[in-house]
Amino acid sequence: MNPPRNTQAFPVEEFLQALTSQLDRAQDSLAVKVRAGRPLTWALKDLTLDLRVFVEVDARGRVLMRSAAPNEEGASTIHLNLTTITRPVAEENTWSAQDDTDPRSLDDFRASANIDDATQRKLEWMGIRTVGQLRQVSQQGDARRVAAMSGIPALNLQALLSASSRPAVTSLEVVSGNDGAPLLKVHGANLSEGPNPEVLLDGDIVEVLEHRPEQLLVRPREHHREGPVEVRVGAHRATGYFRLPKRDGVEP
Amino acid sequence: MLRLEDLLSDLLDALPADAGGADVGVRVLVTEVDVELPLEARIGAGGHLRASLPRGRWRSGFELPLGRLGARFTRGAP
Numbered sequence: 073m074n075p076p077r078n079t080q081a082f083p084v085e086e087f088l089q090a091l092t093s094q095l096d097r098a099q100d101s102l103a104v105k106v107r108a109g110r111p112l113t114w115a116l117k118d119l120t121l122d123l124r125v126f127v128e129v130d131a132r133g134r135v136l137m138r139s140a141a142p143n144e145e146g147a148s149t150i151h152l153n154l155t156t157i158t159r160p161v162a163e164e165n166t167w168s169a170q171d172d173t174d175p176r177s178l179d180d181f182r183a184s185a186n187i188d189d190a191t192q193r194k195l196e197w198m199g200i201r202t203v204g205q206l207r208q209v210s211q212q213g214d215a216r217r218v219a220a221m222s223g224i225p226a227l228n229l230q231a232l233l234s235a236s237s238r239p240a241v242t243s244l245e246v247v248s249g250n251d252g253a254p255l256l257k258v259h260g261a262n263l264s265e266g267p268n269p270e271v272l273l274d275g276d277i278v279e280v281l282e283h284r285p286e287q288l289l290v291r292p293r294e295h296h297r298e299g300p301v302e303v304r305v306g307a308h309r310a311t312g313y314f315r316l317p318k319r320d321g322v323e324p
Numbered sequence: 325m326l327r328l329e330d331l332l333s334d335l336l337d338a339l340p341a342d343a344g345g346a347d348v349g350v351r352v353l354v355t356e357v358d359v360e361l362p363l364e365a366r367i368g369a370g371g372h373l374r375a376s377l378p379r380g381r382w383r384s385g386f387e388l389p390l391g392r393l394g395a396r397f398t399r400g401a402p
Binding site for chain 1: 370371
């Protein structure tokens with residue numbers, strides 16, 4: 073039977089994220105209810121919700137929730153208990169994007185590493201969404217143990233790790249050096265492994281001022297305006313395209 | 325139906341916050357409120373929860389099945 077009109081199923085994750093943001097807004101709204109001369113404010117300490125819903129699983133294995141409509145029999149009751157937590161607890165239990173050494177999504181490597189829907193879903197269930205997270209887990213244990221734990225074929229996992237270990241340029245940024253001359257920041261992954269990587273701007277080798285796996289700082293030459301960027305790391309290379317702002321008095 | 329955050333805010337507005345004052349020589353301040361209510365709720369666009377309290381004691385066949393809302397509000401220095 074088709075679900076009644078006006079009722080749509082939502083992934084549980086999406087619902088909980090929306091609910092959390094609604095409670096944040098509720099807290100903000102309560103906090104401004106400070107009456108004149110009574111400098112005390114209300115806060116929502118605990119919230120419990122019993123919701124009548126139908127729980128479904130879609131073709132991708134996602135658990136969905138749909139509100140029960142009038143006169144619909146057999147709905148389940150979802151009991152939610154929400155409480156406020158302190159900032160340190162939230163920070164301690166939240167993955168920080170800034171700490172991720174390689175925040176590229178695993179989605180980018182599906183084709184090159186032969187990763188199918190089922191494999192990606194298993195990794196997501198393990199909380200692994202980025203290359204950095206996969207590498208961290210694989211280093212802590214080893215790739216074979218992760219493969220055994222997750223049920224993902226070891227070869228697929230090795231292919232994914234191998235594909236993600238190649239250098240890649242994700243973005244470029246122009247910054248000013250101490251002398252006011254433009255420098256180029258190259259953002260990406262695996263851009264350096266030990267010795268200085270070789271960087272070419274428009275075919276010319278340029279000076280590398282700083283190098284880290286996720287970022288390089290290079291000095292363009294006077295005549296450089298725009299063109300291809302090439303980063304050579306060992307036997308691999310990554311490419312991009314740069315464009316510098318016009319410099320006063322210097323014609324290309 | 326209201327968004328859940330608006331419903332919570334409206335609920336708090338409906339509750340007594342204090343009684344008495346300087347003219348009667350004593351003032352009683354509410355510092356914590358627990359409410360437990362029946363709830364009509366629906367998960368709407370973007371997964372946001374919309375909810376309202378039942379409109380009356382008598383149920384027709386057109387209302388959503390009832391869930392339940394429990395909330396504890398506390399009062400303190402901001």
